[in-house]
Amino acid sequence: ERDLELAQLGAAIEVINHEFEGTINAIRRSLRRIKSWADANPALREPYQDLRASFEHLDGYLRLFTPFHRRLYRTQVEISGAEIEKYLRDVFDRKLEASGTALVATKSFADIRIMQYPSVLYPVFVNLVDNALYWLTDYRGERVITLDAKGGTLIVRDSGPGVSSRDRDAIFDFGFSRKPGGTGYGLYISREILKREGWSLQLSPARANAGAEFVLREDQRKREDGS
Numbered sequence: 001e002r003d004l005e006l007a008q009l010g011a012a013i014e015v016i017n018h019e020f021e022g023t024i025n026a027i028r029r030s031l032r033r034i035k036s037w038a039d040a041n042p043a044l045r046e047p048y049q050d051l052r053a054s055f056e057h058l059d060g061y062l063r064l065f066t067p068f069h070r071r072l073y074r075t076q077v078e079i080s081g082a083e084i085e086k087y088l089r090d091v092f093d094r095k096l097e098a099s100g101t102a103l104v105a106t107k108s109f110a111d112i113r114i115m116q117y118p119s120v121l122y123p124v125f126v127n128l129v130d131n132a133l134y135w136l137t138d139y140r141g142e143r144v145i146t147l148d149a150k151g152g153t154l155i156v157r158d159s160g161p162g163v164s165s166r167d168r169d170a171i172f173d174f175g176f177s178r179k180p181g182g183t184g185y186g187l188y189i190s191r192e193i194l195k196r197e198g199w200s201l202q203l204s205p206a207r208a209n210a211g212a213e214f215v216l217r218e219d220q221r222k223r224e225d226g227s
Contacts, residue, residue, distance in 0.1 A: 020062055023159070027055055064091055078114050080108040081154075085147060087122060088129055101143040103129070109149040113121035114218075120197050125156065127186040128214050132158035134179060149210050157213035162206060169204055 031052055038048035045075055067087065085105040089096075114121065129145055136143045139160045148155040164169060170176045172191050177184035191201040194216065204213035 006070050012021070024059055024062060028059075028133060031055060039149040042065050044167075060090070067122040077118065079118060080115055081105065081112040081147065081149060084122070084125055085110060088125060091126060092129060092133065095133055099133060099137050099143065101133060101145060103145050103147070106149065109147045109154070112149045112152075112154070114154075116197065120193055124190040124194060124201065125214065128156040131186065132156065132160065132212065135160045151219065154216040155213060156216075157204075158211040160211040162211045165206065168203060172201075187192060 009036075031048075034044075034048055035176060038044040064087070083104070084149075085103070092103070095101075132145045136145070136158060142159045144159040146155070146157050146159075149159065167176075167178065172187050173184070174188040175184040176188075187201070194201050198219040200215075200217050200219065202215050202217070204215055207213070
């Protein structure tokens with residue numbers, strides 16, 4: 001039942017995204033035609049600019065789905081930490097600003113290079129940052145999400161309240177969530193997808209006066225074998 005539910009959800013998103021692509025192309029063509037009228041008629045300029053700005057905003061969000069399509073990347077590609085950071089800023093820019101949260105990427109993270117499918121790596125980071133933002137929203141201390149890299153591992157840490165001791169063993173269990181209305185799918189799916197590609201996703205040991213820290217690590221034998 002779980003697998004069927006997730007497969008159905010994925011198929012629905014594929015269909016919706018395909019339909020949106022056709023609609024977006026039609027709107028883009030119409031905007032090009034309207035532009036000449038707006039240039040000649042001052043009364044149309046402001047409505048045209050508002051319409052174009054709203055369209056570009058929507059189009060930008062739809063483009064964020066591109067890395068999620070496995071069929072577009074039949075082989076693994078080189079992904080840099082800087083590219084991951086940019087993608088996360090594109091996705092969460094408004095949420096970060098609204099919550100007063102800083103997203104910080106270290107130089108070691110920005111410089112790292114990974115051979116992987118974008119459809120594997122990007123959703124994991126989206127899930128981790130989204131979770132961090134949720135727990136930081138009402139946090140009264142410093143609100144920072146840090147992207148870091150050490151010795152080939154990728155790290156996402158936040159300055160929030162951290163994970164309680166009673167939840168640490170269950171946090172990756174399917175269906176477990178402390179969010180009101182949460183599905184409990186995110187961390188479970190992220191870990192399972194990474195595991196299929198020879199990676200692990202772990203919660204670092206609790207640290208005093210520190211938030212949650214998640215570590216993505218490629219299996220050492222896989223790196224050595226080059227497989």
